[in-house]
Amino acid sequence: MAKCLYVCSQANLYEILGDIMSKEPNTVFIGRNPTMNYVLAVITCFSREETKEVNLKARGQAISTAVDVAEITRRRFMKNLKVERVNLGTEEMPREEGGTRAVSTIEITLSKSP
Amino acid sequence: MAKCLYVCSQANLYEILGDIMSKEPNTVFIGRNPTMNYVLAVITCFSREETKEVNLKARGQAISTAVDVAEITRRRFMKNLKVERVNLGTEEMPREEGGTRAVSTIEITLSKSP
Numbered sequence: 001m002a003k004c005l006y007v008c009s010q011a012n013l014y015e016i017l018g019d020i021m022s023k024e025p026n027t028v029f030i031g032r033n034p035t036m037n038y039v040l041a042v043i044t045c046f047s048r049e050e051t052k053e054v055n056l057k058a059r060g061q062a063i064s065t066a067v068d069v070a071e072i073t074r075r076r077f078m079k080n081l082k083v084e085r086v087n088l089g090t091e092e093m094p095r096e097e098g099g100t101r102a103v104s105t106i107e108i109t110l111s112k113s114p
Numbered sequence: 115m116a117k118c119l120y121v122c123s124q125a126n127l128y129e130i131l132g133d134i135m136s137k138e139p140n141t142v143f144i145g146r147n148p149t150m151n152y153v154l155a156v157i158t159c160f161s162r163e164e165t166k167e168v169n170l171k172a173r174g175q176a177i178s179t180a181v182d183v184a185e186i187t188r189r190r191f192m193k194n195l196k197v198e199r200v201n202l203g204t205e206e207m208p209r210e211e212g213g214t215r216a217v218s219t220i221e222i223t224l225s226k227s228p
Contacts (some may be wrong), residue, residue: 023207041189054153060178061175061180063177063178063181064174064176064178064218067177067218067219068218070202070218071202071216071218075204075216083202086200088184088197089185090185102186102189104178104181104182104184105139105181106181108202
């Protein structure tokens with residue numbers, strides 16, 4: 001991942017991609033940024049020769065964006081990508097007024113075929 | 115599916131579930147109705163002894179709701195359900211001003227273990 005961030009930095013993409021890519025190696029966290037920023041983050045991760053898989057993680061409303069990112073990257077930019085796995089889950093998030101609420105999550109693993 | 119609709123009708127659920135369940139057997143189309151209506155539709159489908167799998171289909175923003183429906187049904191109401199498959203895809207939808215636009219889709223297959 002250190003190398004992946006270095007590549008981004010060289011391409012002057014660090015500001016866009018820093019937040020998205022800095023927490024886990026080869027993982028893109030989907031939030032409220034424009035969809036194409038995440039597509040760019042996925043392509044940047046795969047630009048390292050040794051990267052075979054990239055995970056997209058999202059929760060709540062961002063789940064739809066995560067599916068968009070996977071589909072746009074695969075159909076428009078990297079035709080050799082496939083959806084390797086999709087895991088659904090639930091996380092307990094703290095409420096402001098106390099207690100927790102359940103939020104759905106998705107993890108999409110994209111893999112690059114040779 | 116005919117039988118599944120009959121069950122709904124008997125329980126006075128036809129109005130709620132008619133639109134959601136009437137197009138393909140054992141398939142629930144997720145749209146803009148309240149999430150719990152879809153959860154009820156899934157439980158109703160599985161209430162038939164012979165139903166082993168139910169598909170949830172959604173596109174665009176409704177994809178997040180589809181994941182919510184799968185997770186709520188599995189965690190709160192039917193602990194013996196599991197997510198059998200998740201397929202992602204893209205559909206071309208006609209634009210009002212002509213041409214088409216790509217919309218992401220999801221199909222979640224839930225299966226009941228004995």
